[in-house]
Amino acid sequence: MTASRALRAVGDVSSATRKKVEQAALKLGYVPNRLAGNLASRTSDLVGVVVPSLSSFVFPEVLNGISARLEGSGLQPVTGVTDYDLQKEEAVIRQMLSWRPRGLIIAGLEHAESARKILRNSNIPIVEIMDVDGQPIQYCVGISHGRAGREMARKLVACGYRKIAFIGTKMPKDFRAQKRLDGFKAGLSEAGLALCAQQLYTGGSSIENGRNLTARLLKEHPAVDCIYYSSDVMSVGGLMHCLAEGISVPDDLALAGFNNLEILNGLPRNLATTDAHRYAIGEKAADLILEHPDASDDESKRTVTFSPDIETGDTI
Amino acid sequence: MTASRALRAVGDVSSATRKKVEQAALKLGYVPNRLAGNLASRTSDLVGVVVPSLSSFVFPEVLNGISARLEGSGLQPVTGVTDYDLQKEEAVIRQMLSWRPRGLIIAGLEHAESARKILRNSNIPIVEIMDVDGQPIQYCVGISHGRAGREMARKLVACGYRKIAFIGTKMPKDFRAQKRLDGFKAGLSEAGLALCAQQLYTGGSSIENGRNLTARLLKEHPAVDCIYYSSDVMSVGGLMHCLAEGISVPDDLALAGFNNLEILNGLPRNLATTDAHRYAIGEKAADLILEHPDASDDESKRTVTFSPDIETGDTI
DNA sequence: ACGCTAACCGTTAGCGCTAACAACTTGGCG
C-alpha cells in the first residue's frame, strides 16, 4: 500500500520512503499494471476515439487536437476505425466500452440503434463530433454540414457561376458529405438554380480520383463553369487536371472543396474551401471529457457549434 | 462461469444455455469488462503501436496494414505518438507496457537506453519497424534507408545528373531521413560527386514547405539540375514550384522523393520516388506478433528486410 | 500525566473476471 501510494503520489508518504520505493521500482524495472489498477479503482485513464478512417487526411488532425488536450491529464486516447460502416462502428464501440474508458469521442451523429442504446447506458461522457445536424446522445461538437454546403452555394452564386457541378463520394457511406450536398442544392435552389452535373465515386478520396472524375465530368458537360467537391483532396485533383490540360482557373472553371486541409497550401492556386475546424473540434471534445462531472446522474447535455468559414482563395 | 464460457465461446456449453445467456446479455445490455478479463487470464488483446506522428501521411498506412492483419484475431491496436522525441517515446512505451499488451510495434531502432531496457525485460514480442539499419531488440521489419539513399544516388548519377541537391528535415529528429542522406552522399561519392547544395528544415513536412525551400534553393544555386527530397510531400512542393514558375521537369530540373505516398498519383507529373512498402511492413509486423510463440524463453529473433524499390516516374 | 491531532504505514476486502478443478448428468457399451 505504501508503495502504491508513493508511486502514484497520493496520500501521505514520507519523502524517505518515497525515495526508497522509487529506487526499488527502478531497480526491479517495475511497470505498474493498469488493468489491475483501473479495475480496483473503478476509474479509467482511457478515452476512446471512434473515427471512420485514419488515411483520409481529416481525422488525424482531430486526433491531434484531442491528444494535445489530453496530454498531461494522465488520460490516453485509444483509436478505433470504422471504415464508414455502422456495423463495424457498433463492434468498435463495444470493444471500446469493454475497456471502461473515462469517455468516448465518436465521429458523426448517425449510429446503429443498438449502438446508440449501449452508448446511452454507458454512464460515461459521450461526445459526438464533426457534425451538429441531428440528435446528439449527450455532448456534441462540430459544424453544420448543411450550412457549410448552403453557404458555399450562395457564395458561388454570388460570384456569378450558373453551371455548377458536384463531385463527391457515394453518399450512403458518408452522412456528412450527404448533408453538405443537400445544403448545397438548397442553396442553389434559393437562386433558382440546380446542379447541372454530378459525379459520385466509391472508394477513398484521392487526388487521382479527383482528377479522373473532373476529366470525365468536363468531357460529358463541357459547359460547366464551377465544380464543388466533397473534399479538398478531390478538388486538388481537379486543379491538377486543369493544370495538365491548360484550363485556366478560375477563368475557365472555378473550383471549391471542403475541409481546409493542409495540402492546399503551396499549390499553384489557393483552392477555395470551407474550414471545418477539425483541430479545434478535437480540442473541445477532449475538454468536455475532462470537465465532465463525476456525478453522472445529471442531465448534462451540450452542443458546441463551430462556424464553417469559407476561404475563397483564388479559384472562385 | 457458464455465462463467461458462453459469451466467449470456449469450452462446452449446450446451445440451449448459450442462447439463454446471450439473450440475457442482450436484455441487460451487458458489456464485458476486459480489464478484469485480461487481468484474470493473464493475457491481453492489445497490441501497442508507437509511431512518431500521425499527421505525416506515412504512418497511417502502416497502421492500416497492422489493423488489416489484426482484424478478426481479437487483438486491438493501440496507438501512441512520440513526436520524434525519445523522452516522450520512453513515456509512451511505459504507458503501453502498463496495459500488458500482447506485443509492441515501434517505429525505428533508436531508443533511449532505459527504454530499450524495459522493452527487453517486457517478455512480449517487440517489433521494430520501418528501418533495418541497426541493432534490433528482437523482431525487425523494414527497409534499409541507407540503401534507399544510395540506390537513388546511383540512379540519378546514371541518368546523367551532376549538380545534385538535397532538401530534407533537420536530421537529429528523424534518424531514417539521416540514414537516407548518408547513403545518398555515399552513392554520390562513388561517382566522385558531392551534394552541391542542401536545405534543411525543422517542423513538419508539407507541400508548402517543399515549395518554399525549393524556391530558396534554386535562387541560391541556379545551376542545380536535380533535387532529392527526404519525403514525397516535399517533392510535391518542389513540383508545384516548378509548375508555378514554368520550370520544365525533368528537362530543366529533375525531382525525386521518398515513400511512394498516395498523393503522388494524379499530379501533372509522376514524381520519382522510392517505395518504402509501408503497408506491407505493417502487415508483417502484425503477423510476427500473431505468430510469436507463447513460450517466450526462446531466443526468437528475426529481421525481415524489404527492398526499397525506385519508381522512376517521369521526373528524372 | 492526559488527550488530541497529524503524519505515516499496514490490514482487509474486493474490483469482475477466468483457470483449474470438482461434480453432476447422460448415453452407450460390455
Place this chain on the structure above:
DNA sequence: CGCCAAGTTGTTAGCGCTAACGGTTAGCGT
C-alpha cells in the same frame, strides 16, 4: 446393471491493484 467417457454446469481461488479504515508514533497543548 454397472461403469466409463463425454458433455455440461458449478465451486474455488486468485489475477495486481486500490478504497477504506485501523493502528502506531511523534509532537503539542494543557
